[in-house]
Amino acid sequence: MNTLRNVAVWLDDRLHLTALYSSTAGHEVPKSAGSWFYVFGSATLLCFIIQVITGACLAFVYIPSTNEAWTSLQYLNHAQFWGWYLRAVHNWGSNFMVAIMTLHMIQVFLFGAYKYPRELTWVSGIFLLLFTLAMAFTGQVMRFDQDAYWGLTIGASITGRVPIIGAQLVHLLLAGPIIAGETLSRFFTLHVFMIPGLIIAIVSMHLRLVLTKGINEYPTPGRPVRKATYDAEYSEIIRKDGVPFVPHAIGKDLIFAALVIAGILGAAFIFGPKGPGGPPNPTLVDTNPRPDFYFLSIFAALALLPDWMEVLILFVAPAVAITGLLALPFISPTGEKSAVRRPVAVLSVIFVMLVIAVLTYMGETSPWSPKMSAWSGAAIPEKYVRNRSPLELRGAVVFQNKQCRNCHALGGEGGMRGPALDEVATRLTKEELVRQVIQGGGNMPAYGKKLSPAEVEALVAFMATLHTTAPVRPSNNPENKLPRDVAALHAPRSLLRVR
Numbered sequence: 001m002n003t004l005r006n007v008a009v010w011l012d013d014r015l016h017l018t019a020l021y022s023s024t025a026g027h028e029v030p031k032s033a034g035s036w037f038y039v040f041g042s043a044t045l046l047c048f049i050i051q052v053i054t055g056a057c058l059a060f061v062y063i064p065s066t067n068e069a070w071t072s073l074q075y076l077n078h079a080q081f082w083g084w085y086l087r088a089v090h091n092w093g094s095n096f097m098v099a100i101m102t103l104h105m106i107q108v109f110l111f112g113a114y115k116y117p118r119e120l121t122w123v124s125g126i127f128l129l130l131f132t133l134a135m136a137f138t139g140q141v142m143r144f145d146q147d148a149y150w151g152l153t154i155g156a157s158i159t160g161r162v163p164i165i166g167a168q169l170v171h172l173l174l175a176g177p178i179i180a181g182e183t184l185s186r187f188f189t190l191h192v193f194m195i196p197g198l199i200i201a202i203v204s205m206h207l208r209l210v211l212t213k214g215i216n217e218y219p220t221p222g223r224p225v226r227k228a229t230y231d232a233e234y235s236e237i238i239r240k241d242g243v244p245f246v247p248h249a250i251g252k253d254l255i256f257a258a259l260v261i262a263g264i265l266g267a268a269f270i271f272g273p274k275g276p277g278g279p280p281n282p283t284l285v286d287t288n289p290r291p292d293f294y295f296l297s298i299f300a301a302l303a304l305l306p307d308w309m310e311v312l313i314l315f316v317a318p319a320v321a322i323t324g325l326l327a328l329p330f331i332s333p334t335g336e337k338s339a340v341r342r343p344v345a346v347l348s349v350i351f352v353m354l355v356i357a358v359l360t361y362m363g364e365t366s367p368w369s370p371k372m373s374a375w376s377g378a379a380i381p382e383k384y385v386r387n388r389s390p391l392e393l394r395g396a397v398v399f400q401n402k403q404c405r406n407c408h409a410l411g412g413e414g415g416m417r418g419p420a421l422d423e424v425a426t427r428l429t430k431e432e433l434v435r436q437v438i439q440g441g442g443n444m445p446a447y448g449k450k451l452s453p454a455e456v457e458a459l460v461a462f463m464a465t466l467h468t469t470a471p472v473r474p475s476n477n478p479e480n481k482l483p484r485d486v487a488a489l490h491a492p493r494s495l496l497r498v499r
Contacts (some may be wrong), residue, residue: 023211024211025244025245025246025250026244026245026246027211027244027245028238028242028243028244028245029214029215029238029242029243029244029245029249030214030215030217030218030237030238030241030242031241031242031243031248031249032217032218032241033215033216033217033218033249034243034248034249034251034252035218035252036252036256037107037111037218038107038215038252038253039252039253039256039257040100040101040103040104040107041104042253042256042257043100043104043253043256043257043260044097044100044101044104045203046257046260046261047093047094047096047097047100047101047260047264048097048132048199048203050089050093050261050264051090051093051094051097051135051196052196054086054089054090054093055090055191055192055196057086058076058086058087058090059192061075061076061080061083062076062142064142064184064185064187064188065181065184065185066144066180066181066183066184066280067181069142069143069144069184070143070144070145070276070279070280073087073143073144073145073275073276074276077273077276084272084273085268085269085272085273087273087274088267088268088269088271088272088273088274089264089265089268090139090273091268091273091274092264092267092268092271093264094135094136094139094292095267095292095293095294096260096263096264096267097132097136098132098133098136098294099294100260101128101129101132102129104125105125105126105129106349106353108122108125108216109345109349110339110342110345110346110349111216111218111219111337111339112216112219112225112335112336112337112338112342113216113337114328114329115225115329115332115333115334115335115337116225116227116230116329116333116334117213117230117231118209118213118216118329119329119330119333120209121206121209121210121213122328122329123326123329124202124205124206124209125206126322126325126326127202128199128202128203128206130322131195131198131199131202132199133294133295134190134195135191135195135196135199136292136294136295137155137291137295138187138190138191138195139191140291140292141184141187141191142184142187142188142191143274143275143276143277144184144276144280145275145276145277145278145279145280146277146278146279146280146281146289147275147277147289147290148275148276148280148289149179149280149281149282149289150289151289151291152174152179152183153179153289154289155173156170156173156174156179158302158314159173161310161311161314161315162315173186174186179282214234214238215245216337217234217237219336219337219338219339220337220338221336221338221340221341222338222341223337223338224334224335224336224337225333225334225335225336225337226334227333227334274292290363290364290366291363293360293364296359296360296363296364297355297356297359297360297363298359299363300359300360300362300363300366301313301359302314303363303366303368303369304362304368365416366416367416367417368417369415369417370406370407370415370417371405371406371407371414371415371416372406378405378413378414379400380396380399380400380410380411381410381411381413383411384396384410384411384465384466388462388465389461391457391458391461392458392461392462392464392465393462394458394462395457395458395459395460395461395462395463396462397458398451398455398458398459398462399459399462399463402447402450402451402455402459404421407443407444408420408421409421409422410422410466417443418442418443418444421463421466422466422468423466423467423468424463424466424467425463425464425465425466425467426467430460430464433460433463433464434456434460437451437456437459437460438451438456
């Protein structure tokens with residue numbers, strides 16, 4: 001024991017381990033900081049460590065080559081022992097990291113922890129969030145499947161619209177004018193070396209700021225921050241209620257860390273890895289590149305915005321948002337911290353999160369995008385063709401062959417670009433159905449020149465059967481003939497000759 005003690009003293013005398021512990025893990029924090037609201041920062045760091053470890057393991061097998069990247073992921077998924085699970089842990093670790101970091105930033109904002117004297121702590125946190133999103137985006141490109149290829153194509157197209165320097169930025173992003181082998185090598189370098197290196201550097205500075213400026217105390221209503229008195233007030237809080245972070249305040253962090261690890265490992269085992277989808281093919285354009293969940297809101301916003309808002313949403317809004325977040329601690333360095341006394345801050349968070357949630361749902365369902373394989377990949381459910389007349393069955397064939405299900409769902413299968421047609425007969429009369437098919441309307445194109453009169457008649461006869469027990473709207477045209485006014489205005493000459 002004396003020998004071990006002497007060795008410990010000798011090491012401590014040279015490495016100053018005791019002093020290092022006291023100034024880091026053992027530094028005093030407000031007792032109120034030992035709260036469940038304060039566990040998100042350490043959990044984010046844990047997720048990053050998991051990403052580094054799993055990413056290093058994947059790098060032993062992954063080949064950053066346009067000819068081998070997709071194949072190497074297939075090898076990991078199907079041939080390498082537990083390779084699929086390693087990929088799944090890396091993917092879900094990324095999802096958890098972005099989600100938990102978002103919660104951490106919301107907590108910091110609502111608790112006023114960006115105020116004096118922690119302005120740079122907030123600024124470094126914003127850069128960490130941006131670099132985390134950048135690492136997530138470059139990780140999607142690493143899959144180099146069909147979605148990744150076309151997603152990168154869309155990203156490059158957006159980058160190319162930057163005024164004046166757009167072409168140069170695209171060349172810098174893709175390592176050339178097109179997506180090629182150098183592109184994947186560049187993204188691999190960004191994902192594995194540059195962005196993680198920047199994150200490690202900023203995390204080091206972030207932790208240094210946390211240690212020197214302290215952890216924000218739990219905000220109390222009626223105790224605003226004043227630059228002249230805050231430092232003395234914080235010192236008094238530490239003197240009265242300060243406790244060492246380890247072991248007194250770390251308990252909830254450890255419990256939450258265990259839950260995060262269990263969540264990542266469980267999600268990886270249950271849901272598996274993401275992709276890869278089909279191999280990248282620049283000639284196959286009928287794809288629907290959908291990003292991972294943290295970019296779905298941006299994906300939906302870009303898909304839904306009108307043309308005149310493109311510049312505003314693509315360039316002005318992100319610049320204003322990031323600048324506003326970076327400037328926040330300098331605009332509002334003092335005042336109330338408690339969310340109870342800051343209703344505007346609370347309402348702002350609720351509004352922003354609701355918008356993101358709605359856009360994420362829209363991005364996941366992509367109602368604006370046709371489902372290109374619906375007409376051939378899914379048969380019309382039997383209940384819609386059972387006991388139908390020959391004319392109605394022919395209409396079902398027209399319905400299938402003309403790819404109506406690309407945009408309209410039937411029986412829960414098909415696209416969402418247009419309304420589901422399960423109950424269309426309860427909403428439209430036969431005349432209205434004919435008019436809609438021939439003239440189009442809304443997002444639906446006109447089919448007057450693409451269908452023969454017999455096909456229109458059969459199609460409408462079939463759609464008139466699409467209802468359950470609800471009453472069908474009565475028609476003034478029981479024989480289902482084409483309205484002459486619509487035919488005269490929009491039908492082709494062959495249609496006019498028949499009628």
